[in-house]
Structures are given as structure tokens and as C-alpha cells.
Amino acid sequence: MGNIKGTQLAGVYNADGKLATLSISPGFRIHGEMVTKGGDKEYRIWDPNRSKLAAAIKKGLKNWPFAPGKNVLYLGAASGVTVSFISDIVGESGKVYAVEFSPNSMRDLLLRCERRKNVWPILADARLPETYSYVGQVDVLFEDVAQPDQDRILIENARYLKKGGIAMIAVKSQSIDVRLKPKDIYKRVLDSLGKHFDILEKLELDPFEKHHMFIVARKR
Ligand SMILES: C[S@@+](CC[C@H](N)C(=O)[O-])C[C@H]1O[C@@H](n2cnc3c(N)ncnc32)[C@H](O)[C@@H]1O
Incomplete structure (x- = not known):
């Protein structure tokens, strides 16, 4: 379970210091990205070297x-x-x-x-x-x-x-x-x-x- 906070940008989260979004398709990854749980929700880590x-x-x-x-x-x-x-x-x-x-x-x-x-x-x-x-x-x-x-x-x-x-x-x-x-x-x-x-x-x-x-x- 990660420490997840919202940011000033709508839909963008800070998950233990990394950028993340709340997955609309939990359980499925797109490119092998890391995921972290916050309650019953899944957040996908958004890598600035890939996007x-x-x-x-x-x-x-x-x-x-x-x-x-x-x-x-x-x-x-x-x-x-x-x-x-x-x-x-x-x-x-x-x-x-x-x-x-x-x-x-x-x-x-x-x-x-x-x-x-x-x-x-x-x-x-x-x-x-x-x-x-x-x-x-x-x-x-x-x-x-x-x-x-x-x-x-x-x-x-x-x-x-x-x-x-x-x-x-x-x-x-x-x-x-x-x-x-x-x-x-x-x-x-x-x-x-x-x-x-x-x-x-x-x-x-x-x-x-x-x-x-x-x-x-x-x-x-
Ligand atoms: C740098 S990659 C994009 C990476 C992607 N935006 C991402 O962040 O996941 C550039 C892409 O643009 C596509 N592309 C280049 N010229 C295009 C065009 N005229 N019409 C549509 N796609 C094009 C290429 O095939 C390539 O997949």
C-alpha cells in the first residue's frame, strides 16, 4: 500500500514521490509499469522517461x-x-x-x-x-x-x-x-x-x- 496524494494537476497523483494515475482498468498493465494500491484502488506509476x-x-x-x-x-x-x-x-x-x-x-x-x-x-x-x-x-x-x-x-x-x-x-x-x-x-x-x-x-x-x-x- 503506497502513500498516495493528489497534486495540483487534475487526475495526477503523487505515489511515494512518483507520478501516478488512477487506473480505469485495474489488474491490467500497458507496458509493464509499476502499480501501487491505495485502499481498493489501483494507481499506475507514470515514468517521465517513457512519456x-x-x-x-x-x-x-x-x-x-x-x-x-x-x-x-x-x-x-x-x-x-x-x-x-x-x-x-x-x-x-x-x-x-x-x-x-x-x-x-x-x-x-x-x-x-x-x-x-x-x-x-x-x-x-x-x-x-x-x-x-x-x-x-x-x-x-x-x-x-x-x-x-x-x-x-x-x-x-x-x-x-x-x-x-x-x-x-x-x-x-x-x-x-x-x-x-x-x-x-x-x-x-x-x-x-x-x-x-x-x-x-x-x-x-x-x-x-x-x-x-x-x-x-x-x-x-
Ligand atoms: C515518438 S513516437 C510517440 C510516442 C507516444 N506519443 C507515447 O508517448 O507513448 C511517434 C509516433 O508518431 C507516429 N507518427 C509519425 N508521423 C505520423 C503521422 N504523420 N501520422 C500518424 N502517426 C505518425 C510514429 O509512427 C510513432 O509511433
């Missing part, structure tokens, strides 16, 4: 758009590690639309998240948002795709973000241009996003993730 959102929390993230009932469009779901923690946070009344274009990763995501009824897997290219228009309008747009056109992908998908909704992106400078300094790439991305969003927060994710900047922005 850029957890790394951003460790780096002092202040803007927190996730809460029970929120709808999230997640681009670059991979096998569903971060998706599963957001699924815990938004709970049964929320939804996570999880877009991934690799069939292998999607197969793993389907297996891992099959008990999570609030995860809607979408096998699609995030560069073609018109192929998943059924997602409607969401509260949060999250992107972690490690592509050269990361900023354009976020801007194109913002059509599904409510006005005033929050976008979060983990920018990987090495995927954009290895010849340039990360700080020059971050400036370019911030300038590009700044035309469509108000930038609220920017955090370098080092030492959890090298050459990554986590940006939080509000749709105008």
Missing part, C-alpha cells in the same frame, strides 16, 4: 487542460503508453482519439487498450486530418509525431480544436533539421505556431528527452 507529458510535468508544467470528461485528439499514439495515462485522467466520461499511422504500433495499441472504452484508435496519417473528421471538436489537441513538418501537422489538426482549446506539442528538433541548433529550430516552430495560437508555456525536456521542447498553446 513526454510526464517529463513536462516533472519539468514544472503549469497549464493542465486534462480532467474527467474532456475529449482529446492525440497525434502519434505509438503503442499507447501516454494515451493510456490520459485515458485514466479523462476517465469513462472522456475520450482519447488516438491517431497512429504505423500498422505495427496500431496493432500493439489495440491489444494494450482494448479494455479502455474511452480510447478510440484511428489508423491514419495525421497529415490528412480530413480522413478522421468524425472526431468533431475536442478540448485538447496533443502531438508527438517526430516529423519534419510537426508544426504544420498541429496547425492543420487545430480545425478539430475548440476555440480557446489547448494544444500541446513535443517538438523534436533532430527530426526537423539536424544541422541547426535546437534553439534555432524551437524559435522557428514558435514563430510558426504563434500565427495561430497564443503560446502559454515552453519547457525543454532535458534530461528526460534530449533535444525536445514541450509547447503549450491556446487556439485563438
